[in-house]
Amino acid sequence: MGCEGYRVSGRRRVPGYGGEVTFPTASPAPRRQRLAFVVGVVGEILITLGVVVLLFLGYQIWWTDVVSNRLAGQLAGQLTTEWSDGRGGAPGFGPNGLPAELTVAPTDNTAFGLVYIPKLRSKVWGLPLVQGDTLTQLAEGMAHYPGTAMPGQVGNFAMAGHRMTHGARLSNVDHLVAGDYVVVRTKDWWYVYVLDRHTIVSPYDWWVVDPVPGKPGAKPTQAIMTMTTCNPRWQAIERWVWWGHLKNKLPARGGLQPAELAG
């Protein structure tokens, strides 16, 4: 592009400055004009880059939400269909006649549950719970940390969600207080967790999703949960962490729902 603008039979084109302009070729002007041309092109490139950065902002704040909400809706729909077709649960029944629970995590990218947070009803309501903790799964809903307990099981059931962009499900994580409920549905069970406390840690504080957070190597005896997201809201230099414990569980049959869903 920059080659245009050199001599065209004694005339010089200065792109971006009103088209073709005639200059006397033998004056001291050409040097200045060449400089003006270069500065003009550099300026246009910089403006273009600025526009690209603004577009990226639009992509992050608006477009990723659009894509992510569509994905989550599709996944939740598929999951509900699978469940009503009898797929997606643990096989068989326990000794008490109740359906068995999922104790082994599915393969990555499999949605196996729905998450409800009554306090964050506008965003976290029937949100797919997807195995894996990369951006792919986070875009689809709540991401289940591999290697952590399955919902309702003894140990630490840990999941992550976006605080901003890609649906921004946990944008209002700071509105939650101890005592709020986090409800997880698998095909055959509802699990109700109560939030206990939160903290803010570094992104490298992997211990927060340990079976017993703060006690490395300890054998878990309780069913607890961890939920992480980023902090501060428009940055990602820290992680906001909520811990909770399992309050109760109930079989998901005949449209039965936990009362805690109401609020």
Added chain:
Amino acid sequence: MYGWLWRRLPGPTLLRIGLLAVGAFAVVAVLFLVVFPWAEPRLPFNHVTVSTSSSPSPGG
């Protein structure tokens, strides 16, 4: 650069504006569907999970 582009486009002003609009739309589409999704995981803005590795795993 844009002046050059404008002069290279054929046809009357209205057609040129139309062509530029189509071109701009195509560029934005490529950015949104290809470039930005590629660039995003490489940028540090959007990470929510915790990890032990030297680079924090993503989230947001």
